[in-house]
Amino acid sequence: MLKLEKRASPSTFWTWAAPVVAVALTMVVGGLMFAALGKNPFVAIRTIFWDPLFGEFAFYFRGQLLVKAAPVILIAVGLSLGFRAGIWNIGAEGQYIMGALFGGGVGLAFYPAEHWFIFPLCILAAALGGWLWGMIPAILKVRFRTNEILVSLLLVYVAQAFLASMSLGLLKNPEGQGFPGSRSLAQYPATANPELIAGTGIHWGVIAAAVVVLLTWVLLDRHILGFQIKLAGQAPRAARFAGVSPSRLVLLCMGVSGALAGLAGFFEVAGPAGQIKIGFNVGYGFSAIIVAFLGRLSPLGILLAGLLMALTYVGGENASTNLGLPSAAIQAFQGMLLFFLLAVDMFTNYRLRLVRRRVA
Amino acid sequence: MNRRTLLTSVAAATAVASLPRIALAQAPVKVGYIYVGPKNDGGWSQHHAEAVAKAKAHFGDKVEIVEQETVPEGADAERVMTQMALGGAQLIFATSFGYMEPTLNVAGKFPNVKFEHATGYKTAPNMSAYNARFYEGRAVCGTIAGRMTKSNKIGYIASFPIPEVIQGINSTYIHAKKVNPAVEIKVVWAFTWFDPAKEADATQALIDQGCDVVLAHTDSTAPLATLKKAGAYGFGQAGDMIEYAPTPRLSSVIDEWAPYYIERIQALLDGTWASQNVWYGIKEGMVGIGAISDAVPAEVKAEAEALRDSIAAGTYKPFTGPLNKQDGSAWLADGEVAGDDVLSGLSFYVEGIDAEIPK
Numbered sequence: 001m002l003k004l005e006k007r008a009s010p011s012t013f014w015t016w017a018a019p020v021v022a023v024a025l026t027m028v029v030g031g032l033m034f035a036a037l038g039k040n041p042f043v044a045i046r047t048i049f050w051d052p053l054f055g056e057f058a059f060y061f062r063g064q065l066l067v068k069a070a071p072v073i074l075i076a077v078g079l080s081l082g083f084r085a086g087i088w089n090i091g092a093e094g095q096y097i098m099g100a101l102f103g104g105g106v107g108l109a110f111y112p113a114e115h116w117f118i119f120p121l122c123i124l125a126a127a128l129g130g131w132l133w134g135m136i137p138a139i140l141k142v143r144f145r146t147n148e149i150l151v152s153l154l155l156v157y158v159a160q161a162f163l164a165s166m167s168l169g170l171l172k173n174p175e176g177q178g179f180p181g182s183r184s185l186a187q188y189p190a191t192a193n194p195e196l197i198a199g200t201g202i203h204w205g206v207i208a209a210a211v212v213v214l215l216t217w218v219l220l221d222r223h224i225l226g227f228q229i230k231l232a233g234q235a236p237r238a239a240r241f242a243g244v245s246p247s248r249l250v251l252l253c254m255g256v257s258g259a260l261a262g263l264a265g266f267f268e269v270a271g272p273a274g275q276i277k278i279g280f281n282v283g284y285g286f287s288a289i290i291v292a293f294l295g296r297l298s299p300l301g302i303l304l305a306g307l308l309m310a311l312t313y314v315g316g317e318n319a320s321t322n323l324g325l326p327s328a329a330i331q332a333f334q335g336m337l338l339f340f341l342l343a344v345d346m347f348t349n350y351r352l353r354l355v356r357r358r359v360a
Numbered sequence: 361m362n363r364r365t366l367l368t369s370v371a372a373a374t375a376v377a378s379l380p381r382i383a384l385a386q387a388p389v390k391v392g393y394i395y396v397g398p399k400n401d402g403g404w405s406q407h408h409a410e411a412v413a414k415a416k417a418h419f420g421d422k423v424e425i426v427e428q429e430t431v432p433e434g435a436d437a438e439r440v441m442t443q444m445a446l447g448g449a450q451l452i453f454a455t456s457f458g459y460m461e462p463t464l465n466v467a468g469k470f471p472n473v474k475f476e477h478a479t480g481y482k483t484a485p486n487m488s489a490y491n492a493r494f495y496e497g498r499a500v501c502g503t504i505a506g507r508m509t510k511s512n513k514i515g516y517i518a519s520f521p522i523p524e525v526i527q528g529i530n531s532t533y534i535h536a537k538k539v540n541p542a543v544e545i546k547v548v549w550a551f552t553w554f555d556p557a558k559e560a561d562a563t564q565a566l567i568d569q570g571c572d573v574v575l576a577h578t579d580s581t582a583p584l585a586t587l588k589k590a591g592a593y594g595f596g597q598a599g600d601m602i603e604y605a606p607t608p609r610l611s612s613v614i615d616e617w618a619p620y621y622i623e624r625i626q627a628l629l630d631g632t633w634a635s636q637n638v639w640y641g642i643k644e645g646m647v648g649i650g651a652i653s654d655a656v657p658a659e660v661k662a663e664a665e666a667l668r669d670s671i672a673a674g675t676y677k678p679f680t681g682p683l684n685k686q687d688g689s690a691w692l693a694d695g696e697v698a699g700d701d702v703l704s705g706l707s708f709y710v711e712g713i714d715a716e717i718p719k
Contacts (some may be wrong), residue, residue, distance in 0.1 A: 057446045064439050082579040164551055168521060169719040177481060177705040179522050183463070272435030274461055278520065278551060282432045317440060322447065327398065 004090040004350045014348040015296060023308070029340075030333045032224020039323050047323060048333075050317035053316025059328040061318075062199025065310045067272050070206040071096075071264035073306035075288035077209075077216050078257030084220075085232040089252045091137065091152030092261040094159035095130040100269040101166055102129025104276045107191035108171060108183055112349070118190040122266055123204075130262015131255050133159065138254035142247045148254065167278045181277030185270040193271035205267030209306075212260060217299040229253070261285060294341060312337065385476050388424040388559055389451070392444035395433045396456035397554040397582060403579025403598040404553060404615070405429065408455045408478075410599075411617035418622050433458025441466040445473045451628045453621070454478065456553075457522065463487060479524060481704060483637050483716060490620060493641030495531035495703075497613030497679040498575070500649050501514050501595045504610050506536030506543050507572040507660040508593055515566030515574035516547045517559060517583055521717050523706040525577050530710050531678045532575055537712060539663070546571055547715045556582035567592055573610075574589065584608055593655070600650040611664070612650030619645055640699060642672045679703060684711035 027049075031041030052061035060207050075092045089095075091273035091310050102127030110118050137151035164180075171182040185191045193203050232239040232249055240246065264284065273280045295301030316330035393412050397405035409427065416425050426449060428440050437459050444452055445466060451474045454463045460480035467475045467487040475487040483489050505514045514536055518525050529547060535545045546569050548562040559578045563586040566574050573593045576583040581601055587594040587608035596612025598605070620640070627633040640646035649668050652661045670676035681692030686709040692698055709717065 001698060057443070060442060060446060067435065067439075165719070177523065179457075180520060187538065268435075272438075274434070277458075279432070279458075280434055282434065282436065314439070317428065317436075321392075321426050321443060324427070327428075327430045 001355050003353045003355045004346075005353050006112040006134075006350055007348075010109075010348050014344075018344045018348060019294065019296075019301075020340060022337060025239045025340040025344070026333065026337045030336055033329065033332065034325065037325065037329060039325060042197060044319050044323060044325065047319040049311060051318060052311060052315045055169050059199065059313055063195075063199055064314055065307060066201040066206050067203070068313055069306040069310035070203075070209040071268050072291050072309060073286050074205065074209040074212055074267075075261045075285055076258070076295065076306060077212050077299055078260030079288055080292045080295070080302060081216070081229055081297070082253035083233075083248050083292055084297050085229045085253055086236070087250050088149045089134065089137070089254055089257045090149050090289065091133070091155050091285070092257060092288055093281060094156035094284065095133045095151070095258040095261035095267035096268075096285045097156075097163050098124040098133040098265070099130035099259075100265035100280070101163060101171075102126050102262065103266030104182060104185055104191070104269050105171060105279070106165070107185060107188070107270070111188060114190050119193075120271070122191055123263065126262045126266030127259040128262070130265065130319040131259040133262070134254040134258020135251070138251050139285045141254075141274050142250055148250070152254075152291045160281075163276070163281070164278050167276060171276055173275075182275050184275045186274040189265060190297055191270050193267050195271075203267065205264060205271060208267065210265060213299045213303050220299070225252075253360040261288075289307060290338060294338070305344045309334075325357050388422055388628060389625075390424045390426060390444075390447070390449040391453040391628075392441070392449035393425065393427045394437060394440055394444075394452070394454055394456075395427070395429045396433060396458065397430060397579060399427070399429045401554050401579050402581045402601070405455070405579070406617045407598050408453075408617055411615075411621050414454075414618040415621040415625055419625060419629075422626060426653075431459075434462065436460040441475075442469065445470045450474060451476065451625065451633070457524075458541045481637070485635055485637055488624075488635050489637045491524075491639045492615060492646040493639060494613060494647060495527040495678055496613075496671050497647045497649060498528045499671065500530040500664050501575055501611060501613060502532035502535035502606060503664050503667055504595075504656060504660060505532065505575065505593070506528055506538070506540035508569075508610065508656065509536075509540065509543060509573045509665070511570045511572045512540065512542045512544060513569065513571045513715075514543060514545050515563070515569070515571030517562045517566070517574065517576040517578055518547050518549050519553050519577050519600065520551060521549070523704055526706045526709070527679075527703060527719065528577050529713070530706070533713050534678065534683070534710060535667070543711055544690045545713055545715070548714075549718055550578055552578065553603055554579045556580040557609065559583050560586045563587060563594075564590075596650050602650065605651070606655040608652035609653060610656050611652045614648035614650055616646050616648045639704070642668060643674055685709070686711055686713055 027045050031045055032043040035041045036202040052058060079092055106125040107118055107122040136155060137148040140146040140151055140237060141148045167180045173181060173183045192226055196202050228244045234242055269276050269280055287309060291302055291305045295305035312334050319325050320327050320330050385541050395405040395408055399409040400406055412425060418664055428442055431437050431440050432454060433456060441452055453476045455478045457479045458476055460482055463475050463477045464482055466485060467484045471486055477487060477489050479491045480489050516529050517533060533545045548565050550558050550562045552558055558578050559582040563574055563583040567590045574583060574587055574593055576597045579598055584594050584601055584604040592608060593610050594608045596609050598615050599610045601609050677697045679698035681696040682694045683692040685691045688711055
């Protein structure tokens with residue numbers, strides 16, 4: 001008989017092996033699913049995992065992986081700080097939208113002027129927008145002990161309504177023939193967030209994501225604040241005795257994650273998405289929650305998890321187009337990855353023991 | 361990879377993409393399609409996909425189709441189209457309004473690949489725009505709705521406040537009012553093209569406001585399913601949705617894309633493809649009117665069919681004066697017909713509609 005036994009301390013081996021095993025299991029079971037759909041599983045898996053990186057058109061797809069991964073990584077790193085301290089910001093999607101609206105709005109207020117300071121000002125405004133939206137659940141939690149999970153999530157829908165209103169009203173392109181959506185931010189040189197080196201996919205958001213990963217690593221590893229965040233999550237009572245203020249930590253974590261989501265939002269509308277319009281947000285704020293956990297809440301892990309996630313999107317799409325796989329099959333494949341990660345993750349805290357039962 | 365080799369690779373890939381037609385006349389020509397919804401959404405995307413299947417059957421081995429469903433309108437669309445172009449597609453159809461800017465961007469990068477964008481207004485030397493005069497179909501449905509309503513309240517599930525939808529609301533109201541001066545129109549904005557749950561909610565909201573005939577400008581069959589339960593009437597949208605006949609589906613506005621797809625792929629094969637901007641209606645066969653069900657009295661049916669035939673013959677235009685704008689100011693004088701330049705950017709309601717366009 002098999003029995004689960006709790007480990008005295010989490011296994012370091014499984015902490016890092018779990019994602020690898022999960023990916024391997026996904027390939028096997030996903031391959032079976034593709035085979036059941038009548039496709040060659042090896043070709044499908046190769047199309048998803050290999051071709052975007054090393055295939056014929058990898059020169060294009062490698063850059064696209066960065067474009068797809070950067071906003072998710074930027075948001076996920078911010079979320080991971082709070083998640084470590086047991087502060088659950090589920091509303092990054094809303095903070096992402098507000099960042100885009102603040103940043104884009106400030107930029108368009110200057111249209112059609114050309115000044116060097118417009119772009120930095122947009123970035124500041126975007127961080128402020130995301131920060132403010134994150135502060136609402138934070139202050140409500142600190143003051144009235146509301147549940148930040150619920151408040152931050154519901155504020156996503158408020159942000160979406162605000163986005164619709166802005167796209168149809170204040171920010172609507174006056175030369176857009178009545179169609180909703182702002183002027184193009186990507187075609188307005190003062191706000192554009194272009195590809196910095198042609199073909200690499202690298203825009204300011206990619207650079208910001210890299211810098212934030214590095215800074216967060218330093219913060220968590222070398223700074224007292226990082227220690228406090230980790231302590232608050234692992235041993236809240238001990239943290240309180242050590243003089244960590246829970247309220248201060250809530251405000252800080254919600255604020256930082258909100259500001260980073262806001263930045264991601266602006267970089268997206270000023271670059272790849274191009275303009276503020278209804279539905280420009282395609283769920284990066286929610287994907288980031290998954291990526292944060294997939295990356296074990298560590299900056300380096302999130303970097304890798306974000307790239308892996310991007311790979312399943314870009315490669316999955318290729319498989320869908322070229323092999324005629326339904327997009328639902330690709331979504332199921334992505335779902336499997338998470339399912340297996342959670343399943344395998346159990347071995348981090350538990351070990352499987354074979355117990356021989358005596359015949360009674 | 362440095363910049364120079366990258367650019368060379370793009371150029372090489374583009375060259376490769378345009379080669380097969382010249383070098384290997386027998387190899388199939390690759391044509392790409394991207395859809396905003398799933399291929400089985402029962403509405404907009406499904407009817408594009410079905411038209412594509414017809415085109416595929418028409419050309420057989422001469423054409424290879426590559427398709428991608430559920431492509432978000434933005435950076436993702438750009439990537440999918442780039443991938444198709446790199447993969448050798450010579451003609452790519454982007455079948456939703458929101459693909460306009462992404463298509464324009466990709467068309468700029470691949471001058472040798474042809475692009476066709478549905479329902480937009482921007483074109484390029486290698487990018488055409490094609491659109492259907494859905495409002496002509498709404499005129500027919502509006503006539504039926506005006507005759508069939510007992511509460512004198514017609515509902516309209518609107519997707520986004522873009523000219524196409526405003527044309528539809530106006531056309532429905534104008535023609536319902538013509539046959540029933542007491543009629544009112546209620547509009548609910550769903551802010552989505554495809555979301556069965558939301559569409560069902562919107563339908564229910566209209567029924568709760570007393571509407572007994574509801575037109576949908578969204579893509580799923582959820583409104584008809586909701587109308588069926590309530591015993592109210594509706595119309596097929598994008599597809600015939602004949603499975604809901606005779607009630608609640610009284611008739612339908614059908615998107616007939618197949619003839620256009622066949623025509624354009626043929627032009628590619630013949631080497632006569634050129635950029636254009638077309639707006640086809642009932643006359644050209646891009647808008648079809650589904651069979652009017654037996655729930656509609658014979659004289660109403662005859663009236664609606666006469667209207668359809670006069671639009672097909674070109675003797676009647678749905679936006680013909682006298683018409684005032686919602687605020688009461690003059691728009692079209694008696695007998696004056698609205699020009700396409702005004703219609704294609706229509707952003708106001710006609711007089712009598714008691715609703716507001718969202719701001």
